[in-house]
Amino acid sequence: MNPVNYLYLAALLFTIGATGVLVRRNAIVLFMCVELMLNASNLALVTFSRLHGNLDGQIIAFFTMVVAAAEVVVGLAIIVSVFRTRHSASVDDTNLMKL
């Protein structure tokens, strides 16, 4: 089997994640979709690492995970904070910026 299939899988997952971000309204699910996209890119990075025979790809994936963790912490804090004031986790309800 050609390991390029991992890349196809990554592309598929990324696309599903991106579509999910656009379709779902629950902020938490939306975040999960973002995580899925990050994971998909991580898979691609690991595959690239295998393709080129060095560990730099894995390092990048590692950093991605750390950044994702930080992002989740802050993002979920924001969601909790918004929920507390607006009693809703729907991203559609946070539309005060519109005219």
Next chain:
Amino acid sequence: MIEIATPLTGAASTGEAVQFWILAVIAVAGALGMVLCRKAVHSALCLAGTMIALAVCYMAQGAVFLGVVQIVVYTGAIMMLFLFVVMLVGVSAEDTVKDALRGQRIAAVVAGLGFGVLLIAGIANAKLRTFTGVGAADAKAGGNVQGLAALIFTKYVWAFEVTGALLITAAIGAMVLTHRELTEERQTQRELAERRVRLGTQVTPLPAPGVYARHNAVDVPGLLPDGTPSELTVNPTLRARGQMRDVSGELVDRMGELEASTAGWLGRRTPKPRHSTELAEAPASAPAQAPASAPAPASAPDVEESE
């Protein structure tokens, strides 16, 4: 134009291929489940499954450390954090079927399909056929973990330090965001009691659920002497979510039958349960309303009190 295919080097073994197809199906199914499930909890669980499948994929490709980290950090920490927030925000919070944005769903799907097609076309177009594999690199450093460590603390040490700063920032940011300043002094129990007496609307504590009923679950309202359920007995949060258990006649009947059968099964003699219709008559004629004795909304006096 016909090109002679470059011989494939570094191909995955058959075992890996089998593993890949299984994992790929699981991952894609999980991803789709996450997007399609209407409940956030289900989405979280689906995503956890996808992540585990991906972790195995990492390991299969020689990224053993990353696979472990994926399971520990993502599935272990991040996903649990997600679940925690889901529980906090409301398990039952569901997306409505109807989208407020007209055409958003269709446009998103179309754009997603186009994007996916483009990505896959791009990957196919690259004609990747030579996979070196990380075995040599691992061997040179004396193992995958050692190899990564060597890179992190030499070549990527600066990025590593910055990442540390980022994590600290994120932690502080989360604390700042979730911290709530008290706008008024917290009332002591004595003060609360004094206020209850002064207002006189509900001097006693609110009744516990299940009073005069056969259940004492938190979501079952207690029954008043005339058989009507009292909403006061249920936690306000559950009331607000509309998660109050229905205490209609059928339910009570069913419970009565259950008790009777249980008693029969145990061979115990119990008095014949009261027929539920006697109970149900009253609520049917007078709909389940808060009785007259129910306290008036205390918000207005509250405001006066706080001044």
Next chain:
Amino acid sequence: MDNLIPVLVGLPLAGAAVLLLGGRRLDRFGHWLGVLASTASFGVGLVLFFDMLSRSTAQRPAFEHLFTWVPVAGFQAQVGFQLDQLSVVFVLLITGVGSLIHLYSVGYMAHDERRRRFFGYLNLFLAAMLLLVLADNYLLLYVGWEGVGLASYLLIGFWQHKPSAATAAKKAFLVNRVGDIGLSVAIMLMFSTFGTFAFGPVFGAAHTASQGTLTGIGLMLLLAACGKSAQVPLQSWLGDAMEGPTPVSALIHAATMVTAGVYLITRSSAVFNLAPTAQLATVCVGAVTLLFGAIVGCAKDDIKKALAGSTMSQIGYMVMAAGLGPIGYVFAIMHLVTHGFFKAGLFLGAGSVMHGMNDEVDMRRYGGLRKHMPLTFVTFGLGYLAIIGFPGLSGYFSKDKIIEAAFAHGGTEGWILGTAALVGAAVTAFYMTRVMLMTFFGEKRWQPDAEGHEPHPHESPSTMGIPMVVLAVGSVGAGALFAWNSSFVKWLTPVTGHDEGHSPLSSWTVSGITFAVIALGVLVAWTMYGRQPVQATPPVGSLLTRAARRDLLQDDFNHVVLVGGGQHLTRFLVYLDAKGFDGVVNGIAAAVGGTSGRMRKLQNGYVRSYALSMFGGALVLVATTLLMRAV
């Protein structure tokens, strides 16, 4: 001696400054100060005149350069004076007649509490007029020209508490502005053509300019002259200018203001001589105005307005004569001077009559005044004889010469102009006889005024009497003096040139015909107003009479054509502005606003919508990248 020239202007100017800035402490003797300034200026004028007489013809023009006003490279505006034979005539007329009018005003304005200010304005008027005739370049002339306009505005509107006076002043000022535009355009044309606007260089270089340019300058100068001299089509202000005190009317009509146009044309003779089209326009304007004024004068019952029509007509004679070229210049100026005498006399006489009749101006309320005002009657009568051209009096010498010159112009034009001038002379005789008969002869038709005061006609004080006598003497003798040995022609020829022309009719024939038509005019007037009693209320009259009472519909014409046209133009422009330009601007604004309103819908506040846009962007980016790689 030449350095006395600026003093001519300076004396009345200083008088005006002192009187206007001096305040109430000058009220007691301020008017005498004004008379002194004017008379002193006349004295200086006389000194300069005799000095000029003592020199040979070639040496007579005197120049006095004061300072450079605007010293810019290529644009040198000088303040310099030129006193030649033409200027000195004007100086003597202006200061002489002006001084007499000053003296007269002392009596006439005795009861006006703002008399000091009035004298300040009179002095200012004289100073401006002197500056106008003494300037040695058009720019300085323009300063005087505008000064005259200002002073006339102040004097016509002197009784500004009367709305009619204030309106008349504004009207005079505005109509004069139209003429002033002509003068300023002419000056600009001169500067762009010749690079200078000093008289000498411009006239010297006039033959180098193209015919079109000269015609343009000539027509613009004519427009300016029309404004100041109340010629058709800018004549409408003159009748209303009677709202001013009578001495002002005398000053405007005799010595200053209306003569400025004739001066301008005569002074620019070098330009006009080279521009036949402009000359033709000038004679046409003159001939039309001559008849126009005469007809208006016939219909007016207001003595001052009748005289105003007469002025318009007489100035028409002068402008026509000036337009005739070298044949007429001298006679235009000669008529101007003699007219200055008799018209000033007539106006002062009219003022005297009004003074005695409680400021009544309607001639139908006069009648039989010769017994009550003998001095006024005699002086007014002499002026009357002079203006109708009674042989031997000054009007005879100047007007007959103009009629003669009109015939001498030659060709069909000459016949038309000559006939027009003859008709004018007949009509002049008619309306002046009418004025005379209605005022001094017949039965008395006085009525008590609105407050019930019966007028008691009485002779005016000596301050008013003396000027009238002096002017009457001038009316009688000036013509003969000028005509004697052709002294006036010889005097002016070095400046304006002179051409006898070839009249198809002999001088005596013209005189005979003229006398005949004058006699006819007098006879008709006597038949209508002498033989039968004058009605106290004006008859309805013929269509022409009614039109003439309304100044031959000049104001109606102006109102309909100019004001109405202006209003329509304004409305059109407002419409254009509101619908056209604002429409475009507002349309763009509305289009932008509408587009923005629709674009705003994109900014719906939904994060997912923005995310979709972003995702679309990424899609395009990936597609482009792949395409670029594929190509």
